Amino acid sequence: MPNTALVTGASSGIGREFARYHAEKGGDLIITARRAAELEALKSEIEADHDVKVQTIALDLGSPEGAQELYDQTKGQEISILINNAGFGGHGAFTDRELATDLAMIDLNVKALVTLTHLVARDMAKRGSGKILNVSSTASYMPGPLQATYFATKAFVSSFSQALAGELKEKGITVTALEPGYVETEFAARADLDGTDLTKSGATPRSVAKYGYDAMRRGELRAINDGRLRFMLNWIVPWLPRWTVLKMVRRMQEKSV
Numbered sequence: 001m002p003n004t005a006l007v008t009g010a011s012s013g014i015g016r017e018f019a020r021y022h023a024e025k026g027g028d029l030i031i032t033a034r035r036a037a038e039l040e041a042l043k044s045e046i047e048a049d050h051d052v053k054v055q056t057i058a059l060d061l062g063s064p065e066g067a068q069e070l071y072d073q074t075k076g077q078e079i080s081i082l083i084n085n086a087g088f089g090g091h092g093a094f095t096d097r098e099l100a101t102d103l104a105m106i107d108l109n110v111k112a113l114v115t116l117t118h119l120v121a122r123d124m125a126k127r128g129s130g131k132i133l134n135v136s137s138t139a140s141y142m143p144g145p146l147q148a149t150y151f152a153t154k155a156f157v158s159s160f161s162q163a164l165a166g167e168l169k170e171k172g173i174t175v176t177a178l179e180p181g182y183v184e185t186e187f188a189a190r191a192d193l194d195g196t197d198l199t200k201s202g203a204t205p206r207s208v209a210k211y212g213y214d215a216m217r218r219g220e221l222r223a224i225n226d227g228r229l230r231f232m233l234n235w236i237v238p239w240l241p242r243w244t245v246l247k248m249v250r251r252m253q254e255k256s257v
């Protein structure tokens, strides 16, 4: 049975661990990100350790044709698992931030994810099987002052994923949203989050990838890897007044240094 996973954002962090974990399970891989050298290093490592094939595709998924180009380069291969993991965040007051950076964030976190899902899910629907894992965030549960655009992109990802799960179930496809809290990857430095309370303690990318991958295999709808956060977000935050939530989130994202 073909068992090929397409993993976006596989050159570092959670994406790299998805790729390693899938290979441990004996699955072939198509891995993509912009940094070709990191992808090649991962391919060599995985192919040395496991009896699987790894294809690398280095491209900018956030560019207007990125997702279509990626899909075209996978033509002829049966993708049984799609892991939409590539994404980035960005700290700062919305009006102080460069608009172009926030629009690029929407291009990658939202537009590329929607496009790639559309292309790959159609093939899965024709075959009557497939698994999709979209990497969202605990940020999807609330608005995020000082990371307004990022939180909104992840609210989109979780909403979109659940709606698709509702539509695609009858076609034999499951859709899972992985919603981690802080994870120790390159993400925080890239998003300029160092020095905020958010980055005080985090999970390892390996533990988060494994948790999300296993939840995807079981066909779960939403997966939060941390039990305390899961309880807070499902049972406390929805009952708090919105201004309290906004103040709380803003405080967590203010820099203490």
Ligand SMILES: NC(=O)c1ccc[n+]([C@@H]2O[C@H](COP(=O)([O-])OP(=O)(O)OC[C@H]3O[C@@H](n4cnc5c(N)ncnc54)[C@H](OP(=O)(O)O)[C@@H]3O)[C@@H](O)[C@H]2O)c1
Pocket (backbone or CB within 6 Å): 008, 009, 010, 011, 012, 013, 014, 015, 032, 033, 034, 035, 036, 038, 059, 060, 061, 062, 063, 085, 086, 087, 088, 089, 108, 135, 136, 137, 138, 179, 180, 181, 182, 183, 184, 185, 186, 187, 188, 190, 205
């Ligand atoms: N770390 C956290 O605290 C955290 C928490 C919740 C959710 N998440 C989500 O988890 C996912 C993975 O992030 P991470 O924590 O593993 O961060 P990371 O280490 O920065 O990894 C991000 C990945 O996305 C790729 N990427 C970024 N821009 C791209 C572009 N334009 N085109 C193609 N690939 C691109 C990067 O590769 P290149 O730079 O080589 O292109 C990299 O492989 C993201 O969706 C993030 O929002 C992270």
